[in-house]
Amino acid sequence: MIQLVGALMAASKLRQSTILFDDTITDLRISASDGTALLDNCAAISGFGNGRSWITITDSAGKKLEGYIKLKGTGEVLEDEIGGIS
């Protein structure tokens, strides 16, 4: 029994050590369209861009958005204004 508890604690510590960030972010900006998937206004996690870090975003209903953080942004780029005439 003691060995089992010890093993569970060790596993828990190992698991915790893989977590780089676990908190709430307000005013998070999300793009989920293919080709421009990105997050912005999230300085707390912008340093984790190495192509391997796994991010999980959970909404108030428990629904998830998941992917790999590739790179830190280098400066906002906006497309030309759209609206009105096509």
Add this chain to the structure above:
Amino acid sequence: MPVIFSFDVINTQIISGVFRTKSASDAITVDWGDGSATQNFAGTSNQAYSKDYGTAGNRTVTISAADESVLTRFIMNQTGANITFDLADLPSGLAYFTCYGSNTVTGNLADLPVGVANFECGGSNTVTGNLSSLPIGLTYFICRGANTISQYSGKTWTTKPATFDLRSIYPGGLPSADIDQLINDLNDDLAWAAENVITLTGSNAPPTSESSAAIANIRSEGATVTVSTTIPRVSLCKITATQANFFGTGKVVGDYITAGTQTLSTNNKVQQVLEPSTSGVKIVSSESGTTQKWTNIESGFAFNEASYSVRVDKKRPV
């Protein structure tokens, strides 16, 4: 003589515009509603009128004639003037209707007189209805203001509305399927030419690929076609123009929004965010991959929430 048409003047000092009657011998008599002398107008050319009440106020103008066929044209275009009536009140002989200023005209398109060929309504009108019920001989149609026209269920167009300009406001506006059908019908039934104009913006939904060929053909015939566009779905956009809190989201110019089904227009514009700032990150769908895409978007995930729980792991948990 019976009253054939009346309208209310609301907190307004001056109204002006034009009358026409069906002949020089068929007159209308206008009672301006302030106790002053009535005036007669008759003629098939424009009969200009201008009434200055001296002070802003509320009055009721009544127009009398032998019958409802006498008045053929009614224009009220005094800047800032607010007149109000229901479209159903227009006399049955009216062929030409224009109302601008700050009018608060109400009513349903189905109640327009059957002989109306020119319909032009701006101001703060709250006209509603189905475009399919427009009069058969319509050659000119403009409806802007605060109209909430929201439907088109099909029609055989035997007369070309050389100008067709509908700019509704939320929650009005035609859905994409109706826009497609309208454009396809206008293309199938009519030949278009230079100087012709079709404008379907405001809160009208954008057309889909179902009407792309029709739009291309109408344009190839010389007409100018302007339709709404949408934000790419679930892309991040910066709002650059908005009528009033971006379709009820509370967003204003300078705010960001993850696009849902918002329809853009000349009054609601955005710029899509293509690259994140230095406070942001790019997302890819596979480890060390290059495809900028989320690995998983759970069905029903809510975009545009005020905050999210965020967790970052060194590697994807097994």
